Amino acid sequence: MVIVADKPDARGRTVREEDLQAAVRAVEKSTVVCLSSHVNPDGDALGSLLGLTLALSAQGKAVYAALPRPEQFPPQYHFLPGREMLRDPEEIPEGADLFIALDCSNAERLEGLRPKAEGARFLVNVDHHEDNNLFGHLDLVDPGASSTSELVYRLLRAGGWESTPEVATCLYTGLVTDTGRFQHRNTSPEALAVASELAAAGADLALISREVYESQSLSYTRLVGRALERAEVLEDLGLVFSYITQRDLRETGASLQETEDLIDHLRTVRGTRVAAILKELEDGKVRVSLRSRDGAEVGPVARALGGGGHANAAGYTSDLDIEGSLARLLEVLRRGRHG
Numbered sequence: 001m002v003i004v005a006d007k008p009d010a011r012g013r014t015v016r017e018e019d020l021q022a023a024v025r026a027v028e029k030s031t032v033v034c035l036s037s038h039v040n041p042d043g044d045a046l047g048s049l050l051g052l053t054l055a056l057s058a059q060g061k062a063v064y065a066a067l068p069r070p071e072q073f074p075p076q077y078h079f080l081p082g083r084e085m086l087r088d089p090e091e092i093p094e095g096a097d098l099f100i101a102l103d104c105s106n107a108e109r110l111e112g113l114r115p116k117a118e119g120a121r122f123l124v125n126v127d128h129h130e131d132n133n134l135f136g137h138l139d140l141v142d143p144g145a146s147s148t149s150e151l152v153y154r155l156l157r158a159g160g161w162e163s164t165p166e167v168a169t170c171l172y173t174g175l176v177t178d179t180g181r182f183q184h185r186n187t188s189p190e191a192l193a194v195a196s197e198l199a200a201a202g203a204d205l206a207l208i209s210r211e212v213y214e215s216q217s218l219s220y221t222r223l224v225g226r227a228l229e230r231a232e233v234l235e236d237l238g239l240v241f242s243y244i245t246q247r248d249l250r251e252t253g254a255s256l257q258e259t260e261d262l263i264d265h266l267r268t269v270r271g272t273r274v275a276a277i278l279k280e281l282e283d284g285k286v287r288v289s290l291r292s293r294d295g296a297e298v299g300p301v302a303r304a305l306g307g308g309g310h311a312n313a314a315g316y317t318s319d320l321d322i323e324g325s326l327a328r329l330l331e332v333l334r335r336g337r338h339g
């Protein structure tokens, strides 16, 4: 795969006990704590955000938690406890004592909330992306962690803060989704140990699997059908790809927010190493999601195209149409194979 020059990143970092303790002290001396996570939130972004919101509220903190774009909250995560505590981004105070960014590899991922994060007296960056550019005053960044939710759990343990069944349900959701139901390579012994502790703390495993994986709308199921019917394999690149358009969304009645797992259907094709799904956005741009298997790395591919992510799961947004975006992707994959 293609190797590109990267900005300073978190490769090889782990979170030291003294960093966790520094974060605990920062929380303890703050009365107001602001929390946020990234645009286009996934299960880990939401689970870590809501889990920490609930846990810190129980510690008597005034917690101001918001998503940069509240309208992007995906329907399959509506069951998560603490959702009602989220506020509008405008309600997040400026110049707060403490701002904690969750699951963001860089501050741009906070979009409109970035100035408030950077204007806080203390900014803590909790994340597990290897391309994290260490934008916090304190960076709890561990690319070896399965999920940001796992790191939040370590933080709660370090602070001696209770994981209630509600907190555990949020964090377990982050673990189960970011590890692909404990199937991806980031499913470490530590991730399984944390999952076990969260189950013991009362996480509702049956509720989580039903809501996240077994509550698809009929419209989304039909959209999956369209994407699968169009799937193609390029054997020389070990690539399986497909696409969905705005027209598909209109005709099936599915929403883009429901399509987070669409790519997992493609990634099961035998003999492929990279799966790609191209999704046409409302503004005509194209969101490209990449997944790898058998040790291929898609993070560098996404970074070469202006995006980011992990070795096994990454993505970027393209200004070209679907055809153009696909051509550009193939170019980068070919270059990587030969170069």
Ligand SMILES: [Mn+2]
Residues within 6 Å of the ligand: 044, 045, 103, 128, 147, 148, 178
């Ligand atoms: Mn994550």
